[in-house]
Amino acid sequence: MTGRTFWVISFVLLVVASHLAYVLFGTRLDSQTLYQDLAAVTGTNKLRALSGPQARQLSTTSDGKLVHAVCAFDLSQGPIKLTAKFPDNYWSVNIYSLQGDVIYTLNDRQANIASLSIVIRTADGGVEENTEAVPVPVGSKDIQVVANTTRGLAVLRSSFVHEKQRRRIADTLNTSECGRVKS
Amino acid sequence: MSKFETFEIETAQDKSGRPLSVDCIYQLSGRIPEARWWSLASYVPDGNAENTSPEFSMSAHDVIAEDDGSVVITISNEIRAGNWIKPAGDDEFTILLRLYNPVSGLGSAAALSGEMPSVIRQDCR
Numbered sequence: 331m332t333g334r335t336f337w338v339i340s341f342v343l344l345v346v347a348s349h350l351a352y353v354l355f356g357t358r359l360d361s362q363t364l365y366q367d368l369a370a371v372t373g374t375n376k377l378r379a380l381s382g383p384q385a386r387q388l389s390t391t392s393d394g395k396l397v398h399a400v401c402a403f404d405l406s407q408g409p410i411k412l413t414a415k416f417p418d419n420y421w422s423v424n425i426y427s428l429q430g431d432v433i434y435t436l437n438d439r440q441a442n443i444a445s446l447s448i449v450i451r452t453a454d455g456g457v458e459e460n461t462e463a464v465p466v467p468v469g470s471k472d473i474q475v476v477a478n479t480t481r482g483l484a485v486l487r488s489s490f491v492h493e494k495q496r497r498r499i500a501d502t503l504n505t506s507e508c509g510r511v512k513s
Numbered sequence: 514m515s516k517f518e519t520f521e522i523e524t525a526q527d528k529s530g531r532p533l534s535v536d537c538i539y540q541l542s543g544r545i546p547e548a549r550w551w552s553l554a555s556y557v558p559d560g561n562a563e564n565t566s567p568e569f570s571m572s573a574h575d576v577i578a579e580d581d582g583s584v585v586i587t588i589s590n591e592i593r594a595g596n597w598i599k600p601a602g603d604d605e606f607t608i609l610l611r612l613y614n615p616v617s618g619l620g621s622a623a624a625l626s627g628e629m630p631s632v633i634r635q636d637c638r
Contacts, residue, residue, distance in 0.1 A: 394567075395572040419574070439549055489574060
């Protein structure tokens with residue numbers, strides 16, 4: 331790269347990068363440890379906006395231009411529903427398995443709406459044997475995501491323009507839902 | 514949808530391979546690789562400091578692009594008109610570009626590096 335800026339490229343946030351020619355520095359995380367650490371802070375099946383130090387667990391440096399919120403979900407008792415509202419800025423939701431695979435990703439431009447409603451379940455409905463299955467309502471307009479894992483992370487991001495908006499977004503995300511689908 | 518939903522791209526050198534120094538003025542210019550959203554920030558080399566002060570970063574929201582869609586951003590300790598960020602720390606620093614939901618597959622890091630804007634040193638005190 332003679333005469334060209336030498337940019338070091340890395341892939342973050344639980345991404346599997348095995349097919350790349352090189353990763354010059356890795357920020358790959360132990361997703362199992364990350365799940366445990368975040369669940370200890372936020373609880374399971376609860377959506378919580380992260381503080382700066384907490385958000386740094388997702389990346390070596392926190393992006394000061396984004397609000398991050400996480401739901402450490404557990405589908406062992408049935409599917410969960412994730413809902414959130416965003417301002418008219420960039421937002422994204424990314425759902426990961428415990429192995430670090432990206433199960434689902436969506437951003438505001440793809441969704442073309444400022445709100446989110448996703449049901450996450452396993453292929454068998456997400457229930458353990460001998461427990462009663464909780465069906466997804468017929469005619470549901472929720473996005474259905476089938477996870478190949480009982481546990482994982484849903485990571486939401488929203489950009490903000492000024493500090494007051496950042497606080498408002500964090501407050502809104504903290505009152506958003508990530509819990510068992512109600513029967 | 515791309516399986517790789519976030520890229521972090523970092524440089525600690527200018528176009529000529531010299532370490533980035535807070536004593537110098539730089540111009541970052543060129544096209545940001547296409548993504549749904551991006552942010553650019555300066556950090557001290559260990560990269561662990563939480564850098565949330567607005568003068569150290571810029572995003573797709575803030576930048577004023579050129580007519581051809583490229584960007585020109587000045588990096589200097591003194592505030593400058595137009596797109597401007599301050600270098601972090603008091604010695605050498607790095608610049609970190611984050612791309613969220615990049616449009617192209619960006620499956621080749623080598624191909625991506627060819628798309629990156631240049632960082633050119635203009636003057637030093």
